[in-house]
Amino acid sequence: MRYVLCSIEHETAYIDLNRPNVLNALNVDMLKELCSCLKEISRNDEVDIVILSGTGPVFSAGGDIKEMLSAANEMPFEPVMELISDIALYFYTMPKLTIAAIHGAAAGLALSIALAADFVLCETDSRLAVNFIEIGLIPDGGGHFMLENRLGAAKAKKIIWDGKVISGAEAAEIGLADRSVMPGTVGKEVEYLIKELQQKPIQAMIKTKKIMADMNRPQLLKTLELEKQGQLKMRRSTDHQEGIAAFLEKRKPVFNRRTKGAFIN
Incomplete structure (x- = not known):
């Protein structure tokens, strides 16, 4: 694989997003590789712990x-x-204990994916952003489901609507992340957490995860379908066209321009 690095050491799998020259932006090829990697690891009975990082x-x-x-x-x-x-x-339901290790920034779809992990670790100066709203879109990748699970519906809506950057320290405070650590130390924190988990009955923990994942699977599937339908509609909106234009022109968008209707046929 070129854009996603996968390796296994003993009972731990490491997945690294690998397009550093473009800040690991998720393109179609990377998504295909990530999906393939998750599918393969999910079926590997020798793996108990999975780390996702960049x-x-x-x-x-x-x-x-x-x-x-x-x-x-x-x-x-x-x-x-x-x-x-x-x-x-795959990432939410895989019968493994999963850890997302965030450093620098995690935004948009990447944050949605990271929030599917059992443990979300970040550094205090990390920048987390549910920033779909900036280009007139809605969260995808199960973002609505993951945010509601972690924050509750009321707070999740505010986070989505604000689209603001949240520091790693604040993310841990409000429950968006499980732990925040000093800058440059998330890798060491992952190692510490792995050792901590290895002292526990991992198979019992995985069984609890599987039960809860099976209970929540119908809701996640419904959310993903609703996100697909909603995103298609938003992509046709004039607000999305304005958000993209503003992004390319490096200016603040001016939304709600409805001179010819809110949606483009």
């Missing part, structure tokens, strides 16, 4: 907007959304 200066800047806008690399909407749904489902 190479380079950040965990991931989120979806690759520039590729989204490139006609040469354009893919039909539905297959891409199905791929994203598979990633969320």
Whole structure:
């Protein structure tokens, strides 16, 4: 694999997002590799713990907007959304203890995926952002489900609507992350957590996870379907067109321009 590095050491699997030159932005090729890696590890009975992290200066800047806008690399909407749904489902339900190790930044789709982990670790100066709203879109990758699970519906809505950057320290305070540690130390914290987990009856922990994942699976599937339908509609909105234009022009967007209706046919 080129954009996702997968390795296994003893009973622990390490998955690294690997496009550091573009801040690990998630393009279609990376999503395909990530899905394949998660599927393979999920079926590996020798693995008990899975670590998801990113190479380079950040965990991931989120979806690759520039590729989204490139006609040469354009893919039909539905297959891409199905791929994203598979990633969320595999990572959330896999019969392993999963850890997302965030350094630098985790935004958009990348944050949705990270929040599917059993343990979310970040550094105090990390920047977490549910920033879909900035381009007139809604969270995908099960983002609504993950945020509601961690924060409750009322707080989840505020986080989605605000689209603000949250520090790693604040994320741990409000329950978006499980632990925040000093800058540059999330790798060491992962090692500490692995040792901590290895002292516990991991198979019993995994069984509890599987029971809860099976209970919640119908809701996650429903959320993923609703996100797919909602995202398709938002992509046709004038607000999304304005958000993309503002992103490319490096200016603040002006939403609610409804001179020709809110949606483009």
